[in-house]
Each structure stands twice: as structure tokens, then as C-alpha cells.
Amino acid sequence: MFNEIILPKKWDAESDLVIIGAGTAGLCAAIEARKAGAKVMVLEQTPTPNGSLSVCAGNINFAGSPFQKAQGIEDSPDNYYEDGLEGCKGDPVMWRKFVDNHLDTYEMIVGLGYEPLEVWILPGHKIARAHYFVGGGPQLLKLLEKGATENGADIKFKHRAVHLYVDTPNKRVVGVKAESGGKTFNFKANKAVIISSGGFGNNPKMVSEFRGEEYARRCLPTMKGHTGEGIKMAMSIGVATSHIGTAAMPSIPMDAVTKIPDAITLHHTLCGSIFVNMQGKRYVNECLQIFPYLGEASFAQEGEFVFTIYDSVIREMIHLIDWKIFKEYQDDTIEGLAMQLGIEPDNLVEGIKEYNDDIEKNGYDTKFGKKLLLGPHKVPPVKVEKPPFYGIKLMECFTSYKGGLKTNPESQAIDYNGNIVPGLYVAGECQGGLFSEGSYLCGTMICYSMTFGRIAGINAAAEKP
Ligand SMILES: Cc1cc2nc3c(=O)[nH]c(=O)nc-3n(C[C@H](O)[C@H](O)[C@H](O)COP(=O)(O)OP(=O)(O)OC[C@H]3O[C@@H](n4cnc5c(N)ncnc54)[C@H](O)[C@@H]3O)c2cc1C
Structure with missing residues (x-):
């Protein structure tokens, strides 16, 4: 000693x-x-x-x-x-x-x-x-x-x-x-x-x-x-x-506006929301091992924030969370939502169309290989298509x-x-x-x-x- x-x-x-x-x-x-x-x-x-x-x-x-x-x-x-x-x-x-x-x-x-x-x-x-x-x-x-x-x-x-x-x-x-x-x-x-x-x-x-x-x-x-x-x-x-x-790595990103400790977006992600960066591009299979892939992939994106995006159908599927701790942005169009969040709108519209077409054609997300949602829903990913659309501004965190x-x-x-x-x-x-x-x-x-x-x-x- x-x-x-x-x-x-x-x-x-x-x-x-x-x-x-x-x-x-x-x-x-x-x-x-x-x-x-x-x-x-x-x-x-x-x-x-x-x-x-x-x-x-x-x-x-x-x-x-x-x-x-x-x-x-x-x-x-x-x-x-x-x-x-x-x-x-x-x-x-x-x-x-x-x-x-x-x-x-x-x-x-x-x-x-x-x-x-x-x-x-x-x-x-x-x-x-x-x-x-x-x-x-x-x-x-x-x-x-x-x-x-x-x-x-x-x-x-x-x-x-x-x-x-x-x-x-x-x-x-x-x-x-x-x-x-x-x-x-x-x-x-x-x-x-x-x-x-x-x-x-x-x-x-x-x-x-x-x-x-x-x-x-x-x-x-x-x-x-x-x-x-x-x-x-x-x-x-x-x-x-x-x-x-x-052995420490960032967790699933958390709400960058409320910064409430438990405002991490695990349940959104498992229930079908998608992650995009400030350029409006998806960058990961959202249901992959959170640690290290999801956390580190978010950490590696250019810009101050990343975002989780979902529609009214996915919102219904998101389960066991306290909505009050999140600052949700909402709009009837994807462009409108992108403008509110400060995301490149054309890329977001194009990226979501590509994601929806992929699911329509192949039954799952072939770009990053998201075949099934997790959490309470073991179903294939669902399209982001039914307004209103929602988004949360996120930052990296450690839990x-x-x-x-x-x-x-x-x-x-x-x-x-x-x-x-x-x-x-x-x-x-x-x-x-x-x-x-x-x-x-x-x-x-x-x-x-x-x-x-x-x-x-x-x-x-x-x-x-
Ligand atoms: C937002 C969030 C979400 C999480 N979600 C999950 C989850 O879903 N599942 C999961 O498995 N894990 C989760 N975790 C991690 C998990 O909660 C913790 O890793 C675990 O509870 C740590 O237990 P502990 O006893 O080591 O520390 P704690 O339970 O935090 O206790 C440590 C205590 O020591 C006290 N202390 C510190 N220094 C001193 C000192 N010098 N003298 C006297 N007292 C001191 C502190 O005040 C504190 O009360 C989450 C963590 C956070 C922050």
C-alpha cells in the first residue's frame, strides 16, 4: 500500500x-x-x-x-x-x-x-x-x-x-x-x-x-x-x-433542450423512431447494440445535435415513458419539422422517403439492416409517414x-x-x-x-x- x-x-x-x-x-x-x-x-x-x-x-x-x-x-x-x-x-x-x-x-x-x-x-x-x-x-x-x-x-x-x-x-x-x-x-x-x-x-x-x-x-x-x-x-x-x-461509452442520446437526466430516447428508438444528423441523414441501425454502436455513432456525427424523428403511428407505439420530460417538436410536414429543428430539410424529406420505400419494397430497412423493432414490439420497422411528425433534439450523454x-x-x-x-x-x-x-x-x-x-x-x- x-x-x-x-x-x-x-x-x-x-x-x-x-x-x-x-x-x-x-x-x-x-x-x-x-x-x-x-x-x-x-x-x-x-x-x-x-x-x-x-x-x-x-x-x-x-x-x-x-x-x-x-x-x-x-x-x-x-x-x-x-x-x-x-x-x-x-x-x-x-x-x-x-x-x-x-x-x-x-x-x-x-x-x-x-x-x-x-x-x-x-x-x-x-x-x-x-x-x-x-x-x-x-x-x-x-x-x-x-x-x-x-x-x-x-x-x-x-x-x-x-x-x-x-x-x-x-x-x-x-x-x-x-x-x-x-x-x-x-x-x-x-x-x-x-x-x-x-x-x-x-x-x-x-x-x-x-x-x-x-x-x-x-x-x-x-x-x-x-x-x-x-x-x-x-x-x-x-x-x-x-x-x-x-469501458465507458456514451449512452443513447438524451433530450438536449430539457437536459433532464432520464430524458434518454431508448424507448423511442426501440419502438421505431429514426436517428438523423444535422444534415438530415440517417446514420445507424437504431436497434443495434446501444453500447457502443449507437452511442458512438451519434458521438461521431458532425454538428452540435442529432435528432430522433417519428410519426403519429410510431408515437402511439412508444411505451412506458414520461412524455413530460421531453421537448417534442411537431409539424404536419417533414419540411416544417426539419425547419423547426434546424435540420437540412431536403435531405430529411429525401431520406425519409428512401426509408419508407425500402420498407415498402423489402419489408425492412436494408440500408442499415434494421429488421425488427425491439422493446415491447418484435415487428418489422414501420414507415414514418402519418402526420403529425415529431422530433426531439438530442445530445450525447453518459448514464x-x-x-x-x-x-x-x-x-x-x-x-x-x-x-x-x-x-x-x-x-x-x-x-x-x-x-x-x-x-x-x-x-x-x-x-x-x-x-x-x-x-x-x-x-x-x-x-x-
Ligand atoms: C439517467 C440514468 C438512467 C439509467 N438507466 C439504467 C437502466 O435503465 N438500467 C440499468 O441497469 N442501469 C441504468 N443506469 C445506471 C445505474 O442506475 C447505475 O449504474 C447504478 O444505479 C449505480 O449504482 P451505485 O450504487 O454504484 O451508485 P448510486 O446508486 O448512484 O449510489 C452512489 C451513492 O454514493 C453517494 N456518494 C458518492 N460519493 C460519496 C462520498 N464521498 N461520501 C458519501 N456518499 C457518497 C452518492 O451521493 C450516491 O447516493 C442509469 C443511470 C442514469 C443516470
């Missing part, structure tokens, strides 16, 4: 576990650790739970769930493992651990009262396994907080962790320094510390350093509180990283960062020499492992964060004080 760290003379409070971040992973860790009988303190920098779940519609992959079975969908953890490795190209051992444990996560959240609503097929998956739940991410966050509190976790809001304490002779992480209301507190962790503080997407300096200046400049971060502090704290004591930055700190499958932090860092666990978006360079399977992050949060909580609770 790096710097020698001076331990405080006096601790302000102690607990078996100190968890940094009351989000997706941290709250799941807290629930499991409490069930295992450990005393749990959670430090959260914001006044209420406020991580990524609070802004996310939340499609969550579960493979082989009772909900899929009830709908006659045959699926299994092994299927997800295959799609996951193909789609994310991460560490097979981490993927195995994840899929083998993810259905327990399903049971846990359904046990907390989370109700499945629909199951969709998303790009990159061979089977419909993206579960949508009543109330989406915000409702899940509420239930996780309730679960953690009712099980007896002590959540300390407005407490920002700033530093890890290491007992240098024993090379063990033994506590956390935190700041609250202008004061400093030292919290002792008798068994372990869990870092579950999210990624670094809201820290332009880290994005620039790990992913590149262009991404930091052009992609709007939509994830809350992801300042990378937990990652920096761990790196400063010698924890290694796994594909940090290189999560994929690489992070290195752990083993038990969620134990690993140092630069490949050794376990005693007393330190990592879970959630700050944890690498499932992802490598430039690829991701949509709908994995929430399940991954919850599942490794649970694993970290169970293992940390079993440590000897």
Missing part, C-alpha cells in the same frame, strides 16, 4: 461495517449485512438517498425470473452469462459470480415490495429479460432505503466520506474519515469498509484523464453524486483498477461509467500486486470487472450494482472483527 496513514487517537463512533454511499449497491449491502447480524453504518453525502436510481426509469435484466416464466419466456442465468460475455467482454469469473447470484437479488427486491410490470427485449440480448417495475428507479430506491432502515442500518445523511484509514502494520482498512456540517468525524469499521459511492462521471477532470477530454466536453453526465471520490480514496491506498475509463476498482468475485478490493486489501470491499459502478473496452449490455448496471452490493454485504458481515 502507498502512504502510511496516521490513525485517529479517538474514534467518534464505531460499527462492524462502514458503507460509503446509500445508493443501489450500498443499500443492498446494508440490507444483507444486517440480515447477517452485523452492525451497519452507511455514510451518504446528500440529505436523502439520491443516487442514479433516483433519475432512472430502470430496466433491469433478470434471466430465469418467475415473472418471465409466467409469461412463457424460457431463460436462464447461463443464457445471460453467454450474452453478457459476448456483449461486455469482461472477466468470465466475475460474470459467473454475477449471474449465479442475480436471481437472489430479484427475490430480495420483490420481497421488499417491488412489482414487475413488463419484460422487454433490448439490443444485444437474445431473450426478453429487461424487467420494468412499477415506479421505476425512484420507487426501487425508496424500497431499498426502507429495507435498510427497517433492518436496522444506521444511515447517516449529509456525511461525506473523504479518507480511508489503514492500520499500516496489519495492512487493514479500519475506518473512514467523513465531513458533516463543517466538522470532521472518524468512524471505525471493526469488520470492513464497503465503497459503494458510484462512478466518476460527474467529475470532468477524471473523465478527461481516464476517457478523454472530448468526452468530458461533449457528453452530459446524468448520474448524480458520482464525483469519483470513493475511487480516488481507494486508489490512494493502492487499490488497482479494471478498465477504468476504457454510467463501466470500469472501476479491481475486486475479486467476492467483492474484495485487490491491490496493484494482485493481493486482497484486508477490510475493504467495493460494489456498484465504482467496481470494474464485468466490462472491458467499449462494450456493454443494456440493463446490466442496476442488477450488477445490487448483486455485488449484496455479495459485499454478506462477505463483509462474515469477517472477524
